[in-house]
Amino acid sequence: MTPTPTPARLPGLAEAADLGRTPVDITAVLDHLAAEADTAAPTSIGFPGAVDLDHREVMARLGHRLWNNIGDPTDTGGTPHTRVLEQAVIAWLADTLYMPADDRWGYVTTGGTEGNLSALHAAHRRLPTARIYYSTAAHYSIPKIIEMLGARGVVVEAGADGEMDYDHLAVRVRRHRRWPAIVVATAGTTMTEAVDDTTRIRAVLDAFEVPGRHLHVDAALSGIPLALDGQLRLDDDSGIGSVTVSGHKFLGVPTPCGVVLIRDSLRRDSTPVTYTATLDTTVTGSRCGLAAALLWHAIATHGREGHRWRVSEARHLAAYTVDKLTTAGWPAWRHPHAFTVVLPTPPAAVRAKWLLATNDDVSHLICMPGVTHGQIDAFVTDLTDTTEPGGGPGSGYPHHPRVIPRPRPAPAGRGGQ
CATH class of the missing domain: 3.40.640.10 (Type I PLP-dependent aspartate aminotransferase-like (Major domain))
Incomplete structure (x- = not known):
């Protein structure tokens, strides 16, 4: 049986950029892009795109x-x-x-x-x-x-x-x-x-x-x-x-x-x-x-009530994530309204697997609708497994605890709050 080609060797992929000269295996290129997206989806938790809605009927x-x-x-x-x-x-x-x-x-x-x-x-x-x-x-x-x-x-x-x-x-x-x-x-x-x-x-x-x-x-x-x-x-x-x-x-x-x-x-x-x-x-x-x-x-x-339910579920998952991380010894926080959970930047091995947004020594993940408890549990497991025993968060990164700010109390004003 012919072995499945690796992504880098898929037929036509390397030639896809040269549309003027080389015949392209269109099916192989499209299949590769779809496979890459499917592979990345379970660990893509750093950027805000909901994944719980089905748009295939419209498409x-x-x-x-x-x-x-x-x-x-x-x-x-x-x-x-x-x-x-x-x-x-x-x-x-x-x-x-x-x-x-x-x-x-x-x-x-x-x-x-x-x-x-x-x-x-x-x-x-x-x-x-x-x-x-x-x-x-x-x-x-x-x-x-x-x-x-x-x-x-x-x-x-x-x-x-x-x-x-x-x-x-x-x-x-x-x-x-x-x-x-x-x-x-x-x-x-x-x-x-x-x-x-x-x-x-x-x-x-x-x-x-x-x-x-x-x-x-x-x-x-x-x-x-x-x-x-x-x-x-x-x-x-x-x-x-x-x-x-x-x-x-x-x-x-x-x-x-x-x-x-x-x-x-x-x-x-x-x-x-x-x-x-x-x-x-x-x-x-x-x-x-x-x-x-x-x-x-x-x-x-979904209507207003359906979308209100989606908001509530995402916030509950974000609160769960903060609890899960802090219990594991990683300081984390979120604004009360937010899907976003802020934490010290994880080690490179974790970031190589999980798509997070990072700004120097602060990272975040976003519990958008469609992100699951299972994904959060798997992320925390990888995070704790990668941390050196006894080192806690920032093992080898002693500056981490200093850079996790806490949100200010929410004002009573309306408008943007």
């Missing part, structure tokens, strides 16, 4: 066609599209966030970065001299977007737990108080899933009587869970002008996507495009209608 029915949601979601013409589903997704999320029905607009994006760009572009057009404030724990897209806009950014320190340092924000705002302010708050920072308190941010802006403001919330990971809790709201009392969430994180859509919501009153008029007979209101123009259909399917299949 089977719609995945072989082009669905181009070009222009504004309210446009009706053009090539085959799923704008009616996109509108339903926008309405569901806006309702969940208590956004006023007469002051809302949004669309399905390629992900959180495009959502941030769309929101900050709208804010910058309205407040072109504004300083854009963001914390050191904000997503890496924010300084990139500020550079793209030709705007002035102001960096604010974050605490060790990932939440914005409001005292330092006050220092920075005081220095630039003559200028309008665009502030990027984060609901779910990349390393600790910290949530910035928009009530405290607004208090700082009020204290220095900032002339003109826009408060944007980058809620890529935590936005939907917090909205389902009622802890993130875009009602008139919130003072929040825009928000972005990801679709491939909590909703587990199998293609990068997201949703941006902006108060309609804070946008400028858009330009009609004769060629497409649409309004040019979005960053990319042509947009993936399949992503809108996948988001709609995830929402319609």
